[in-house]
Amino acid sequence: MTEVHGMSVDIRTPDGVADAYLTHPGDGGAHPGVLLIQDGFGLRPSLRDMADRIAAHGYTVLLPNAFYRHGPAPVIELPDFIDPEARPEIFQQLFPMIRELTPELLRSDAGAYLEWLAAAPQVAAGKIGVTGYCMGARLAVLVAAGFPERVAAVAGFHGGPLVTESADSPHLLVGKITGELYFAHAGEDVHKAPDHFAQFDKSVEAAGDRHRTEVYEGAKHGYTQADTAAYDAEFAERHYRELLALFDRNLRQ
Template sequence: MNGQWTQVTSRDGGTFRAWTTLPPEGSGPGLVLLQEIFGVNASMRALAERYAEEGYVVMVPDLFWRLEPDVDLGYEGADMAKALDLYDRFDVDLAIDDIAQTLAALRAHPSQRGKVGAVGWCLGGRLAYLAAARTDIDCAIGYYAVGLENVLNEADTIRCPLMLHFPAEDKWCDAAARERIAQALAGKPGVELYTYPGCDHAFASAARPQYDKPAAMMAYSRTLAMLRRVLGPIYDFNALWEEHCYHEFVTRNPHDVMPTMVAQPYVNHIPTMTGGVGHDELKRFYTHHFVHSNPADTRLIPISRTIGSDRVVDEFIFCCTHDREIDWLLPGLAPTGKYFEVPMLAVICFRGAKLYNEHIYWDQASVLAQIGAIDPTGLPIAGIASAKKLLDETLPSNTLMPAWQTSEGKPF
C-alpha cells in the first residue's frame, strides 16, 4: 500500500488523522471514504488502496477520534462489542463537522484535482447521506446505511447526486424503512436506489461472512459509474483495450502485454478455464500458452463494442485454422488443419487505466464440431452457422429446433 496518515484540523481546534492514498498518476479527483463502526481498520485501508487505483486521491478520516483515536477493530467477539459501544456513544453532528474538515483538507491537498465525493458503509453510509445534505460535497454513495429513516427530514437539502445500496435482508434497514426512504427521495434528481435480493448487511465486505461477491461486484460497478460521471477521471478504455490486443495478437510479446494490466490481474477463458490469476501465473500463461499458440491466420471480426464506467464488452468472431495445438482454446487436441469461426464475447474490467480482468466466452461445442472432434448429428450444435448468422441476421432461425415446425399456423 502507498497510504500514509495525514493530520486534519477540526473546527474546534483538535486534530485527527486520515489515512491518505494517491492514485498511480499522482493526482486526481478527491474521495472521502467513511468508516463502519470498526474504525479505520485493514478493510478500510484496503478500500482506500482500491479506489486510489481507480484514479482518486483518497482520505479515510478517523471519525472515532473524539471517543478513542486510532480505532482498528475486527468483526467478532470483544471487537464487535467495543464497536457497538463506540457507535452508541458516537456524536453524528460532530462527525459531519469532521467530514466537512476532511473535505477541506482533501481539496487543499496538492495532489487533488477537481471535484470531491464520498463513499460510506454502514455508519459511514448514513454519514454519506448526511454529508450530501449538510456539506458542499459533489456526490455521495452509501452502502447498507443505518438509521436513514430517522433523518429523512434532511432529504430536501440534498443538492448533489446520491446513490444508496440496500441489501434486502438487512435487519438494520428493513423493507418498511427502505420504503420510507424511497418515498422521501422520490422525484429528486440524481438519486439512485438499488436493492440486492438475498443479501444481508455487510454484503460488500470481503472480510465478513455476509459477503456476496456477485452483488458486491454489481454495486461496485454502479458506484464507479456515479463517481466517473460526477468526478471523473475518464479513461480511454477503447484505446487501452486496443493496445492490449495489439500486443496479444500482433507483436505477440508478453513483456508488452503485462504492463497494460494491474499488478495482480486475472484472465479466465470460461469454457476451458484457461488463463491465470496474478502476475506470475498470467505471464507464464501468455508466454507459453497464448501469444504463440494462436495460428498464423488468426483473425478477429469485430461485431460490437460497449464501453462502460469500468469495463468494455467486446463482441467479435474468432477465426483461424487449427494448424497447431491452441492451448487456451482447444487444450490437448492435436492440430486438425481445419478452419473454424466462432462468436466470442469478452468482458474486460479495468482498474483506473489498467486492465484488471478478462472473462472470455464462446460456444465450445461449435468449435469442436467444426474441427471434427465431435459429431453434431442429432445435437443442437450450430457449428460455423452461428458465426455466419451473427453477420447476416436474415439467415434462417430455429433450424436446430424440431418443435419449430409444430407451431406453424398456430395463433400467437
C-alpha cells in the same frame, strides 16, 4: 489498474487530531477527491484496500478514523475475520462510540476533512465524491446534505439507520443534496425494518431523477466488507461498478 500510493495523515479538527489514510494514483498528478466513511468496525486493513481500489481508478481517497476521539486506529482490537455473532463483545465496545457520533460532531469533523481535501496537492479542484458503509452511509447523507456546495456525488451501501424520529434523520435530508445520490440496500438486512427502506426510498424519489436506490436481493448487511461474515463477492463487485460509474459521471470534467 493504476498503481497507487497510500500514506497515513493527520487532520486537525475542532476536537483534536484525526488519523486517516490517504491513497492516490502514483503519477504525481492531482485527481478528484473522494471521502470514504467507514463502517462501524472502524479503519482497518480491509477498508484501506477498498480505498486503494477506488484510488486505482483515478481518485484521491481520504479514509478518516471516525473514532479518533478514542485514539488512533485500531481503536479496539479486531480479529482478522469479523463474525459479530461469534464475538458479540465487539459491538458492546463499538456501540458507545457509534452513538456518540452526533450530527453536530459529524458536521464539525466533515468540515475539517473537506477543508483538508481542498488544500491537498493530490486533490484536483472541484467538488468531491462521498461513499459510506453501514453507519457510514448515514453519515454520508449528512455530509452531502450539510455541504451541498462541496459534494457532487454520494453513495451508501447497506446503510443505517436511515429513518429515525429526529429532525436530522437521513430520509428528511436527502432533498438538500444537490449532487447525484445512489444507495444500495441489503435485501436481507436484519438491522432495519422493511418499512424503513420504503420511507427512505420515497424521500429519495421525491428528491429528483438524479437520486436512485436499489435493493440487492439476497445480500446481507455488510456485503461489501471482505473481512466479515456478511461479505459477498458478487454484490461487492456490483457495488464497485455502481460506485465508480457514479463518480465517473460526476467528478470527471
